[in-house]
Amino acid sequence: MSLRTLFTKKALTRASGLGPLAAAAGDRGLGLGLGQARGLTAASLPDLPYDYGALEPAISGEIMRLHHQRHHQAYVTNYNNALEQLEAAVAKGDAPAVVRLQGAIKFNGGGHINHSIFWNNLKPVKASGGEPPHSALGWAIDTDFGSLEALVQKMNAEGAALQGSGWVWLALDKGSKKLSVETTANQDPLVTKGLHMVPLLGIDVWEHAYYLQYKNVRPDYLKNIWDVINWKYASEVYEKETA
Secondary structure, three states: OOHHHOOOHHHHHHHHOOHHHHHHHOHHHHOEEEEEEOOEEEEOOOOOOOOHHHHOOOOOHHHHHHHHHHHHHHHHHHHHHHHHHHHHHHHHOOHHHHHHHHHHHHHHHHHHHHHHHHHHOEOOHHHOOOOOOOOHHHHHHHHHHOOHHHHHHHHHHHHHHOOOOEEEEEEEEOOOOEEEEEEEEOOOOHHHHOOOEEEEEEEEOOHHHOHHHHOOOHHHHHHHHHHHEOHHHHHHHHHHHHO
16 A cells, blocks of 8 residues: 555445444544545544533543543544654655655554544433444354453453553454454554454544543442443444445
């Protein structure tokens, strides 16, 4: 893949693992901007599909506001800045600058991809957040993990054990059609594990996702976040990717 197509709309959609669902949702589904500069697509902060305080008491409104307006916005801003610098470096044929910028593009682009998925993985309790999957995804979870409870325990354990910052994922292997629990460090998106890995559910275990409310007790955050998980969204992605 060339540098100029690294984070085009198509590449971002594929990297996010949302596939046809993201394409059907259009740019707004991933928070992608429409502005393009010579093939490089800028990112934009997506609106949340709920109010900041709608996930309380599992996640406080203050955390959600800061997480969305400050942290996600920073990834978007820094990613777009890196793209501008990359365009200039490519135009000049400045290979060292192109190589140097890859880290910023991966980190900030990954942060944008991961958070765009994360917001859709959450849903207020009053809007059926936390209701377990009863469709094809529910059957797949029972087959691959034994039960939903076993999956939750595994994701909580791996998320709590993750050193430093990162993400814990419920992933679909498009090749084998099997589900697995994966972790990624920092803001690495699941695509870094392979293009065949599709994120169905991602939980942010960076401290900025929970510290104001849960302090350093990450296991409590992981326990409570299941009350606001949007299993309908995860099920839709699973059905689209296994059709």
